[in-house]
Amino acid sequence: MNKISNATIRRLSIYLRQLEEIIDEKIETVSSAEIAKMSAIKDTQVRKDLSFFGSFGVRGRGYSAKELAEKLKIILGLNKEWKAVLIGAGSLGKALSGYKGFAKHNINFIAVLDSDPAKIGAHIGDKVIERYSAAALKECCEKSGAQIAVIAVPASEAKKVCEEVIQAGFKGIVNFAPVRLHLPEEIALYSVDLAISFEHITFKLNRNSDE
Amino acid sequence: MNKISNATIRRLSIYLRQLEEIIDEKIETVSSAEIAKMSAIKDTQVRKDLSFFGSFGVRGRGYSAKELAEKLKIILGLNKEWKAVLIGAGSLGKALSGYKGFAKHNINFIAVLDSDPAKIGAHIGDKVIERYSAAALKECCEKSGAQIAVIAVPASEAKKVCEEVIQAGFKGIVNFAPVRLHLPEEIALYSVDLAISFEHITFKLNRNSDE
DNA sequence: TTATGTGAACCGGTTCACAGCT
């Protein structure tokens, strides 16, 4: 199975989102050029990305928006049900648990864990916060079949939590803590780092003013 | 002025964070290999990235952790005070306004705006939520000198807000809404997209199980 | 004629190899 670049994966998500907008507008057929324009990406790039997975269009005509969206969902794994555990019920955890986009794409939080005794038992959305422990993690993974751990704890705890998550048997991690996690090749990791995003902007603003 | 890749900018942020850890441990000198190991990046990459901005090390010895951190802060623009406006006081906005990392790097929220009348006047951290309007934006930008707009509103509003942000004169945008923003070359943009991060993981988990 | 699908060319970012300092 030939390797797909991270950049391609990211763009597939973008295409899917644009297609969903198109479908909402009741448009049935789209060209790669139209998808490209909405995505601010070149049309050849769109076709090349899709070509790694098959040929979904009709020459001279374009793509069926619905069919292509369906294919992209399958490619991205969104046709399956995913179970995730949220670790950390702070303000960021709250924001994540409330995000509508997940359910839409079959990503469901089955539990919320936190190590702060004061929070245990409180509600967060329709979930009750449970006590964090390595054993609790293991139970989510083995009994409930959760595959994804979402780490939204302070930086100081993130490395330990990460190790316990791997121990418990999770196969995918979305990390929001501002630390670099080193993990085995077979675990999928995506890190969202707020500091990096803001520093990206300050760098560019700084540069623009220098020129 | 030669162009610096986004990848390099991202890594500079990472190096800075690792250096801060090193400084906390009272270590004075580091080699590029040590920074590289902590960052899970190759040592030649570290040196190449730094070389775009000057030579900060001592051959045969390494780098002064403090000095290099200081240089990186200057490169990333973190030696200056930045003023940002937070647009959207929902759960994500709350999480962002509470994030400690910003103040540490001289990024300050001077105002929180929201268009929901029910929220106006409420507190969010030590700020009072003000009514969102194009005029309010302009005031933040022109009177208070804010340079960065942080968009944390629902997808449906994001495009309109983005236009008004540009109109108001902001030069940098950090976007958390799940939409593609098209904007003029001279505006710095960084988008954080939760759906993309999760879909990245589902794609990889899906693939790993296929193989 | 129009728009897809794809091998080939290109380009830029990463890695290598080694010269240059301390």
Added chain:
DNA sequence: AGCTGTGAACCGGTTCACATAA
């Protein structure tokens, strides 16, 4: 001897050019 700094080589991702199909 050890580690930095950097031109050159390499590699992978993007773009081009065009054959193919409706």
